[in-house]
Amino acid sequence: MLFRLALSNIKNRIRDYIVLLTGLVMSSAIFYMFANLATNEDFIKTNASFKFAVPVFYFGEVLLAIITFIYVMYANSFLLNMRLHDYGLFMMLGAKKRRVGSLMVLETLTVGVIATALGLVLGVALTGGISGLLFDHLGIVLHHFNPFYLKALLTTVLLYLILFVIAAIFNLQSLIRTPVLKLLNQTDSVDKIKVRGFGLFFSGILGVVLVGIGYYVLHEIVVFQLMAIPIALVTIVLGSYLIFRSSMTLIIHWLKGTGWARHKLNNFTLSQIMFRIRDYTKILTITSLLFALALGAITVGSGFNRQIDWMAKMSSSYTLAVNNPTTQEQKLMTQLTGTKIVSYDQKFVGKNVIYNEDQFVQNPFMVVKYEKAKDGTVKAPKTVPISVQKLKSDVNDQLDFLGLAGRTGVEPSFQKTNQFNQINANNNSVSVITVKNIGVNRDVLTKLNNLQNKAHPQESISGIGVGSFQAYLVISSMYGGLEFIGYFLGIAFLAMLASCLMFKILSGTRQDAIRYNLLSKVGTRRSLLRQSINREIFVLFAVPGILGIVDVLFGLQMFKPILDKPYYNIQYPILIFIGLYLIYYFLTTWLYKLIVLPKKKK
Amino acid sequence: MNNQAIVSVSDLHKTYGGKNEKQYEALKGINFDVQPGEFVGIMGASGSGKTTLLNMLATLDRPTSGSVKINDQDVTKLKGNKIADFRANEIGFIFQDFNLLETLTAEENIALPLSLQGVRRSAINQAVNAVATTLSIEDLLKKYPTELSGGQKQRVAAARAIVHKPALLLGDEPTGALDSNSARELLELLTDINQKQGVSVLLVTHDPFSASFCDRILFIKDGVIGQELKRNGDSRTEFYQNILEKLGTFEQ
Numbered sequence: 001m002l003f004r005l006a007l008s009n010i011k012n013r014i015r016d017y018i019v020l021l022t023g024l025v026m027s028s029a030i031f032y033m034f035a036n037l038a039t040n041e042d043f044i045k046t047n048a049s050f051k052f053a054v055p056v057f058y059f060g061e062v063l064l065a066i067i068t069f070i071y072v073m074y075a076n077s078f079l080l081n082m083r084l085h086d087y088g089l090f091m092m093l094g095a096k097k098r099r100v101g102s103l104m105v106l107e108t109l110t111v112g113v114i115a116t117a118l119g120l121v122l123g124v125a126l127t128g129g130i131s132g133l134l135f136d137h138l139g140i141v142l143h144h145f146n147p148f149y150l151k152a153l154l155t156t157v158l159l160y161l162i163l164f165v166i167a168a169i170f171n172l173q174s175l176i177r178t179p180v181l182k183l184l185n186q187t188d189s190v191d192k193i194k195v196r197g198f199g200l201f202f203s204g205i206l207g208v209v210l211v212g213i214g215y216y217v218l219h220e221i222v223v224f225q226l227m228a229i230p231i232a233l234v235t236i237v238l239g240s241y242l243i244f245r246s247s248m249t250l251i252i253h254w255l256k257g258t259g260w261a262r263h264k265l266n267n268f269t270l271s272q273i274m275f276r277i278r279d280y281t282k283i284l285t286i287t288s289l290l291f292a293l294a295l296g297a298i299t300v301g302s303g304f305n306r307q308i309d310w311m312a313k314m315s316s317s318y319t320l321a322v323n324n325p326t327t328q329e330q331k332l333m334t335q336l337t338g339t340k341i342v343s344y345d346q347k348f349v350g351k352n353v354i355y356n357e358d359q360f361v362q363n364p365f366m367v368v369k370y371e372k373a374k375d376g377t378v379k380a381p382k383t384v385p386i387s388v389q390k391l392k393s394d395v396n397d398q399l400d401f402l403g404l405a406g407r408t409g410v411e412p413s414f415q416k417t418n419q420f421n422q423i424n425a426n427n428n429s430v431s432v433i434t435v436k437n438i439g440v441n442r443d444v445l446t447k448l449n450n451l452q453n454k455a456h457p458q459e460s461i462s463g464i465g466v467g468s469f470q471a472y473l474v475i476s477s478m479y480g481g482l483e484f485i486g487y488f489l490g491i492a493f494l495a496m497l498a499s500c501l502m503f504k505i506l507s508g509t510r511q512d513a514i515r516y517n518l519l520s521k522v523g524t525r526r527s528l529l530r531q532s533i534n535r536e537i538f539v540l541f542a543v544p545g546i547l548g549i550v551d552v553l554f555g556l557q558m559f560k561p562i563l564d565k566p567y568y569n570i571q572y573p574i575l576i577f578i579g580l581y582l583i584y585y586f587l588t589t590w591l592y593k594l595i596v597l598p599k600k601k602k
Numbered sequence: 603m604n605n606q607a608i609v610s611v612s613d614l615h616k617t618y619g620g621k622n623e624k625q626y627e628a629l630k631g632i633n634f635d636v637q638p639g640e641f642v643g644i645m646g647a648s649g650s651g652k653t654t655l656l657n658m659l660a661t662l663d664r665p666t667s668g669s670v671k672i673n674d675q676d677v678t679k680l681k682g683n684k685i686a687d688f689r690a691n692e693i694g695f696i697f698q699d700f701n702l703l704e705t706l707t708a709e710e711n712i713a714l715p716l717s718l719q720g721v722r723r724s725a726i727n728q729a730v731n732a733v734a735t736t737l738s739i740e741d742l743l744k745k746y747p748t749e750l751s752g753g754q755k756q757r758v759a760a761a762r763a764i765v766h767k768p769a770l771l772l773g774d775e776p777t778g779a780l781d782s783n784s785a786r787e788l789l790e791l792l793t794d795i796n797q798k799q800g801v802s803v804l805l806v807t808h809d810p811f812s813a814s815f816c817d818r819i820l821f822i823k824d825g826v827i828g829q830e831l832k833r834n835g836d837s838r839t840e841f842y843q844n845i846l847e848k849l850g851t852f853e854q
């Protein structure tokens with residue numbers, strides 16, 4: 001009987017349950033995605049070729065488990081608030097506490113099992129989908145990677161089992177402890193916020209100091225080594241939390257005192273944010289952290305991507321040399337973008353390859369110039385022209401130039417146009433192709449390279465020295481895994497973040513619906529209500545976003561030892577990220593308005 | 603129709619339930635006027651259609667047919683922003699369950715209608731203080747609704763309902779959640795507002811004591827107005843007796 005009653009209640013609150021389940025499913029799916037990489041040591045060892053790879057993933061997993069724990073506890077308190085009143089009613093009607101208690105445990109666990117099961121299905125699908133997309137986009141081939149990975153599956157199941165058992169125990173406790181009358185009168189009443197200026201100011205300062213310590217240890221990661229990561233984690237999380245609490249309260253309190261607050265719904269919006277911020281401080285801290293992690297992961301991922309192009313360009317002044325281009329090859333060459341193509345004539349006599357010196361005066365051969373910046377780091381690779389004299393004098397050091405012959409074991413030499421024309425040998429030529437962006441032209445270059453390898457098979461001189469495209473292929477097989485991990489994790493974290501924030505905002509809609517309904521009753525225009533909602537949610541999104549960006553800017557210090565220039569072109573990942581984040585913002589406001597705004601009367 | 607009337611309801615019908623649902627006709631042709639400055643009560647048994655009627659007057663719901671004119675404007679024809687502006691400018695509400703925003707202090711709650719109209723800050727402060735003095739709630743202004751008693755909340759709600767000087771004040775059982783003392787205080791307050799500021803008041807109630815503060819009472823039964831009772835200068839106690847008698851015969 002009681003069971004049937006509980007079921008019918010679920011039916012009535014289907015919308016709340018959908019919100020709850022969606023949130024939990026997202027969280028377990030994302031945890032699985034992460035665990036898929038993190039628990040796969042073979043994958044990490046083969047693909048993440050840096051020293052800290054395994055421990056970094058280990059910390060990542062612990063961090064995500066903590067976040068998941070908080071997340072599940074949030075979801076659970078949402079469930080608890082939703083149900084306590086009903087359970088109180090059952091008890092008032094004479095149901096035994098034990099019976100109601102077991103019902104509650106059963107319900108909590110059922111929600112957990114359903115959410116985890118659905119989450120795993122979604123997680124496998126997402127892992128497959130996203131990795132497929134990334135492989136296509138980045139042209140990476142990974143070993144030891146499989147969307148379905150049993151160890152990750154078991155890890156996820158185990159974690160969620162533990163979390164929901166804890167949640168069930170917690171629920172049972174609060175059911176047993178709370179008197180029936182209180183259960184019945186449970187309204188999510190809003191406490192008054194006391195603004196104690198001094199205390200808030202002090203905790204704000206403390207927050208800044210803590211965050212500062214975190215950033216410092218990240219900056220000095222070479223000194224602190226692995227310890228830097230847990231120290232930074234604790235100090236930055238705690239510091240952000242304190243900063244949020246105090247700064248937002250103080251700012252809003254100050255704004256409320258101004259004339260602006262008295263205009264239209266401004267005061268209401270401010271109050272909404274103020275009460276939210278309080279309730280949200282924890283989740284906003286998590287959000288800013290996730291935001292930082294996601295952005296950091298994508299930045300580092302694209303950093304590795306750039307690294308590939310960069311290191312490839314370091315290795316050679318041109319991208320690819322095509323000997324005696326056929327018409328098919330010439331056609332392919334026109335498909336390249338951002339190209340510079342220079343053609344030189346060649347004649348092969350015995351063990352010699354002879355070039356026309358005048359052609360080299362007209363179109364000087366280029367070589368890579370290595371430059372160091374003042375701080376000792378290597379500057380972006382630059383190519384400079386080399387004179388024929390210089391080329392002649394240290395010909396054996398110019399591997400790039402030697403490579404033009406298309407075969408090994410030949411000595412290059414030069415002749416003026418007249419003598420060159422008199423040489424009795426077949427006319428050959430080589431086209432030296434230089435493209436701005438290798439990644440963009442990868443497909444065409446691969447075709448050209450394959451055709452060349454077929455026409456002019458050569459014993460590989462370790463792949464390096466005959467055009468940067470060869471180097472590109474070698475390096476991208478090395479760094480591709482890291483790049484993939486960066487993007488993959490970035491997307492996973494972003495999804496986690498969005499569902500965290502969205503879930504929290506949507507879970508408060510029951511109270512808000514009443515407020516907006518009332519505002520509309522006293523004559524607030526719909527447009528004004530919409531504006532108020534947009535602003536409120538904007539602040540809730542923007543604040544952790546900004547803090548997250550700041551976190552990333554400092555956090556990237558950590559990658560200095562393995563990445564050349566972690567900050568190079570940082571604006572692009574940030575912009576992409578803000579774009580994605582905005583989409584979530586619009587989605588959230590849309591859902592929120594859908595639930596909260598009173599229905600329009602026709 | 604009478605042009606001076608502030609409220610003029612004619613042949614109002616309301617049927618609940620959509621096309622494929624069970625139909626229920628809650629109002630079956632209601633006609634009445636309210637003169638400026640009048641204090642009118644609407645009484646009737648539970649389920650007789652009192653709240654339904656008030657919702658039509660307040661533009662919270664639309665009638666199936668008939669018209670409601672407030673200040674010579676047919677409010678049933680209003681749409682979108684016009685509805686919002688009408689509510690914000692022309693009427694004040696007091697609900698049974700207070701309906702204060704618990705995220706705002708009493709003062710901010712009261713200021714809300716004026717803020718919505720874009721009134722200047724200094725004018726808002728002045729108006730809020732004035733109405734707070736009238737209702738003797740100056741000490742409560744800085745408090746949040748959770749820190750107020752039911753009676754105090756209802757005073758704040760009343761202040762919010764009249765701060766923008768509406769032409770018409772609507773109340774749906776505003777004393778329903780109050781003890782008899784607080785109820786009496788609120789009713790005296792409403793009478794005071796009605797007499798001193800000339801605001802017309804329309805009060806829905808099923809409680810004869812509350813009704814005895816009115817000038818005129820309309821009895822509604824099964825969706826139509828069955829009878830009317832006028833005070834005609836009687837004292838409140840006499841009127842109270844009359845109401846009780848009327849209810850005795852009417853409810854049978």
Ligand SMILES: Nc1ncnc2c1ncn2[C@@H]1O[C@H](COP(=O)(O)OP(=O)(O)OP(=O)(O)O)[C@@H](O)[C@H]1O
Pocket residue numbers: 618619626628646647648649650651652653654655808
């Ligand atoms: N949204 C609705 N849909 C369908 N029927 C409704 C709706 N609202 C009210 N009713 C019906 O209309 C009738 C009148 O309801 P109304 O709320 O106006 O009564 P009331 O006089 O205010 O009663 P009470 O004194 O109990 O508040 C009732 O029979 C009720 O069941």
Ligand SMILES: [Mg+2]
Pocket residue numbers: 652653654
């Ligand atoms: Mg009613």
